[in-house]
Amino acid sequence: MRRFSLLLCLLALAACEREERRFRELPPAAARGLPVRVSVLQPATPLPGPNEPGPYAANAYGISEGKRLYQWYNCSGCHAQGGGGIGPPLMDARWIYGGEPENIRDTIVEGRPNGMPSFGGHIPDDHVWKLVAYVRSMAGLAPKAASSGRSDHMAARPSEQRKKPEEPGTQEARHPG
16 A cells, blocks of 8 residues: 555656756857847847747746736837837737747747837847746736746736737637737
8 A cells, every 4th residue: 555655656756747947047148139130141149949839838927027028028018018119919719820839939039020120239149038938928828837827816807827828810809909
């Protein structure tokens, strides 16, 4: 019986899903030097592959740092608290330039026409990836293992990290036109 309970405990620990923890940050030299990519031949920070979600996507600390940086860099000035304002909303499943991590990173670093300025060279790449992880969590795209462990029941609104992802077709009812 004792051996069985020990085996059961070991199996439970092995099945426990844990977040990825990064104890070393990207060096400041990894920050992008030029604000806009001029050609394909220009050296740049390597992007994650098409199936890779970015360095902080499954990291609760990275997502919470992204939330802090979102306020610190005044992203909420245009995007409100993710619900949109001057800039488009970030909490829904409709993404103008794509919701993949590399698309969001390109939007932050290179900017977009008609409003989104380029922050390349002004924000370190490490901060950009934390912002990417947080922005994706606002749309419910963060893995459950990376959800915050703190209690958000007293908050004025539910945590972005607890939001369920929406299907792209469900937005027409909320955003006609």
